Amino acid sequence: MFLAWNEIKHAKLRYSLVMGVMFLIAYLVFFLTGLAYGLAQDNRTAIDKWQADTILLSKEANSNLNMSMIARKELDNVDAKNKALLAQTPGVIVDNSSEDNEKIDVSFLGIEADSFLAPKIVEGKMFASNDEVVADSSVKEQYGIKIGDELSLSGNEKKLTVVGFTENAKFSVSPVLYTSINAFQEIRFEKEDTSENARINGIVIRGPLAAYPDDLEKISVGNFINDLPGYSAQVLTFGFMIGFLIVIAAIVIGIFVYVLTMQKQKIFGVMKAQGISSGYIAKSVIVQTFLLAFVGVVIGALTSILTSFLLPAAVPYQNNYLFLIGVSILMLLFAVSGALFSVRTIVKIDPLKAIG
Amino acid sequence: MSAIEFIDVKKQFKDGDTTIEALKTTNFKVEKGEFVAIIGPSGSGKSTFLTLAGGLQSPTEGQVKINGENFSEEKEKTRAKLRFKKIGFILQASNLIPFLSVENQLKLVDKISSKEQHLSKDKLFNQLGVSKLVKKYPEELSGGERQRVAIARALYNDPTIILADEPTASLDSERAFEVVEILAKESKEKNKAIIMVTHDIRLVQYCDRIIEIRDGLMVEKDAEKIKQKYAREEDNEN
Ligand SMILES: Nc1ncnc2c1ncn2[C@@H]1O[C@H](COP(=O)(O)OP(=O)(O)OP(=O)(O)O)[C@@H](O)[C@H]1O
Ligand SMILES: [Mg+2]
Numbered sequence: 133m134f135l136a137w138n139e140i141k142h143a144k145l146r147y148s149l150v151m152g153v154m155f156l157i158a159y160l161v162f163f164l165t166g167l168a169y170g171l172a173q174d175n176r177t178a179i180d181k182w183q184a185d186t187i188l189l190s191k192e193a194n195s196n197l198n199m200s201m202i203a204r205k206e207l208d209n210v211d212a213k214n215k216a217l218l219a220q221t222p223g224v225i226v227d228n229s230s231e232d233n234e235k236i237d238v239s240f241l242g243i244e245a246d247s248f249l250a251p252k253i254v255e256g257k258m259f260a261s262n263d264e265v266v267a268d269s270s271v272k273e274q275y276g277i278k279i280g281d282e283l284s285l286s287g288n289e290k291k292l293t294v295v296g297f298t299e300n301a302k303f304s305v306s307p308v309l310y311t312s313i314n315a316f317q318e319i320r321f322e323k324e325d326t327s328e329n330a331r332i333n334g335i336v337i338r339g340p341l342a343a344y345p346d347d348l349e350k351i352s353v354g355n356f357i358n359d360l361p362g363y364s365a366q367v368l369t370f371g372f373m374i375g376f377l378i379v380i381a382a383i384v385i386g387i388f389v390y391v392l393t394m395q396k397q398k399i400f401g402v403m404k405a406q407g408i409s410s411g412y413i414a415k416s417v418i419v420q421t422f423l424l425a426f427v428g429v430v431i432g433a434l435t436s437i438l439t440s441f442l443l444p445a446a447v448p449y450q451n452n453y454l455f456l457i458g459v460s461i462l463m464l465l466f467a468v469s470g471a472l473f474s475v476r477t478i479v480k481i482d483p484l485k486a487i488g
Numbered sequence: 489m490s491a492i493e494f495i496d497v498k499k500q501f502k503d504g505d506t507t508i509e510a511l512k513t514t515n516f517k518v519e520k521g522e523f524v525a526i527i528g529p530s531g532s533g534k535s536t537f538l539t540l541a542g543g544l545q546s547p548t549e550g551q552v553k554i555n556g557e558n559f560s561e562e563k564e565k566t567r568a569k570l571r572f573k574k575i576g577f578i579l580q581a582s583n584l585i586p587f588l589s590v591e592n593q594l595k596l597v598d599k600i601s602s603k604e605q606h607l608s609k610d611k612l613f614n615q616l617g618v619s620k621l622v623k624k625y626p627e628e629l630s631g632g633e634r635q636r637v638a639i640a641r642a643l644y645n646d647p648t649i650i651l652a653d654e655p656t657a658s659l660d661s662e663r664a665f666e667v668v669e670i671l672a673k674e675s676k677e678k679n680k681a682i683i684m685v686t687h688d689i690r691l692v693q694y695c696d697r698i699i700e701i702r703d704g705l706m707v708e709k710d711a712e713k714i715k716q717k718y719a720r721e722e723d724n725e726n
Binding site: 134135138139142143399402403404405406407408409410411412483484 | 539542544545564565568569570571572573575577579583584585586587588589592595596599600625641
């Protein structure tokens, strides 16, 4: 600690640069992780909000919610304590209250207002009629939609009024608008269908599922998310990118520490001539590496947290503290193992050569 | 028990086909409290002898014993420990750590062996005339100042053996005498064995024994005669 710290103090510029490199590498990893995580979340937050375990879709749908068509009445044939109807369709809305008439891609979720799928309202109230919607708050932040705004639908006569907002409701990277099942019928099929044969897309179950009709397929919510169009590919792509980035970061840090150690061979030789053990020198190199990496990673983490506040809402960036801590620990481990790699060199330094 | 004992020690360097005998077969002892001067021309093997004594290299043949312990046959780890505790090294080239201030050079010793008692830093710095330089870094010191700090560092953990390779090389003669005086006092008052390599024959005044090395061969000289001779010369000069 004594040697490590005094050396850092003495060669401030050099060690600031090393720390800067550590910081940049850490920040890059954190940033990419944040983007990947944010994007992954944008696919699924609306689903995560359900806190459900299983979803029933029609058999021929191949896990694709949109392709699944079920009659409303099937709900009665499902034996589960917590079950809810779910209808979903993508749509395009226009905010009539704003001047620029910007078109917004959204995802409509048709639900029953009293089912467990009903989102938690953070502003306004739950929809009460077929002409009201509750929207994800991102449309407020991104497009300035307010409570009371009237939305019209592209290619449809239907008008909807925003009555409430909920948070973190995204489905397949689109903000979710919650409507009643009947409103959904109008949006999707352009006419109301209050009959028991009205088509919905799925039945969501929270907790145990005892029995369900033969023509439905049971899918765990986890698998359902993985089968969302594009989701697995995104997660896999980003996963590999981050994985390789971390491996490359580990190698870069390792080489860095090694080069620093090589540069200090002569000094270590002098120390050895004084009788300072290789162990003590190695320990101070490891402590020093840890200090540099720690400060770099902490600044990187703080910067990435700051970044999440500064980025425009349109960027799907989200920090996950578990990932942040996990990646930090990983980077510290790599830095220290880079230092351990250099210990061999330290042990082999011949004091005589160093001082000659 | 001798402080340092060389038993049939020989050191060769292979340089391509030729073998350099840097130190021919040597039997040699230094007792505690003795101050030994090593003289001889450049390239004769003085540094080789000193580094063998300090365990910085191993002999090609024979054994080096420190306080009766078979030093040269120990593992490097044990040797480093012994070197740290028992031997103060003052090297020909500066042996200070560039990123530590003068006082921290000594503090490092405290950090490594916190249990042991060391000499008073202030007193040492005073003795060597570097008390004004404690906050400075080696790069900010003159060659002589660096040398004196190195001496302070070597004396600090109160070693029983001091090995000095031309400790006065970059000092003016007044300082040189002072430094050697300090070393002489250490050897007498604290019963230390000191071996000093020097080119400056006048400094042998303070030494008990004088050894000359020529082409790797050590020859014990008549210390009194040499001392008298050079003392006389100095008188003549005055
Ligand atoms: N590592 C080595 N490899 C090969 N030859 C060496 C090595 N170290 C020393 N020698 C040779 O051994 C001989 C003695 O060298 P040494 O350094 O002991 O001389 P010295 O008496 O200290 O000289 P100086 O007064 O110039 O310091 C020289 O001929 C030198 O070239
Ligand atoms: Mg020499």
